[in-house]
Amino acid sequence: MKYALGFLLLIACCALADTASESSFPKNLNVITRTEWGANPPVAEMKAHKPEFITIHHTGTKQNPGRTVEDKLRGLQKFSQREDQLASGKTKPAWPDVPYHFYISVDGKLAEGRDLKFVGDTNTEYDPTGHLLVTLEGNFQEEKPSDAQMKTTRQLVRFLAKRYKVPASKIGSHKDYAKTACPGENLQMLLPELRDVVKATKTQ
Numbered sequence: 001m002k003y004a005l006g007f008l009l010l011i012a013c014c015a016l017a018d019t020a021s022e023s024s025f026p027k028n029l030n031v032i033t034r035t036e037w038g039a040n041p042p043v044a045e046m047k048a049h050k051p052e053f054i055t056i057h058h059t060g061t062k063q064n065p066g067r068t069v070e071d072k073l074r075g076l077q078k079f080s081q082r083e084d085q086l087a088s089g090k091t092k093p094a095w096p097d098v099p100y101h102f103y104i105s106v107d108g109k110l111a112e113g114r115d116l117k118f119v120g121d122t123n124t125e126y127d128p129t130g131h132l133l134v135t136l137e138g139n140f141q142e143e144k145p146s147d148a149q150m151k152t153t154r155q156l157v158r159f160l161a162k163r164y165k166v167p168a169s170k171i172g173s174h175k176d177y178a179k180t181a182c183p184g185e186n187l188q189m190l191l192p193e194l195r196d197v198v199k200a201t202k203t204q
């Protein structure tokens with residue numbers, strides 16, 4: 001009986017350990033994990049990397065407060081994992097998973113995207129190896145990031161910079177590395193503010 005109980009405890013502990021390793025984010029970040037939004041597994045192998053940069057994007061689509069972030073992530077994953085036509089007329093290949101590591105919706109909710117251990121994807125000419133890709137919902141050539149979005153972005157950038165020892169000089173946007181309008185003027189102008197957040201945070 002004693003052994004049986006010990007065995008059961010062992011199983012229970014392993015199950016708990018599994019849940020913990022799946023999303024090792026601090027509670028106060030309120031990350032909606034892949035399990036929580038109902039992610040499918042990646043459909044192809046991905047390249048491992050060491051995170052060194054934090055790189056900000058916009059989705060390039062209009063902010064939609066009427067749809068849940070879980071639903072937006074499922075939609076993004078469906079689009080990501082198939083070959084599809086882009087607005088530019090270019091065709092994108094099927095990617096293994098969503099291209100970004102984090103998604104911040106207009107209401108400031110934060111969802112886990114691709115596993116941070118793996119390189120993201122892009123339609124543009126730069127190598128995203130080493131880049132932690134964070135996208136904010138919206139087209140910031142026309143719209144403005146919401147206060148809730150910026151609050152979450154600051155919290156996330158602070159956390160990532162600390163965990164991966166990313167200096168302020170390596171906080172950038174898509175536009176800093178490739179020929180693109182992403183993340184739009186209205187978000188690009190807030191980049192110095194994000195670098196300040198990191199400068200004010202001890203990385204040790």
Ligand SMILES: [Zn+2]
Nearest residue numbers: 057058174182
């Ligand atoms: Zn981008």
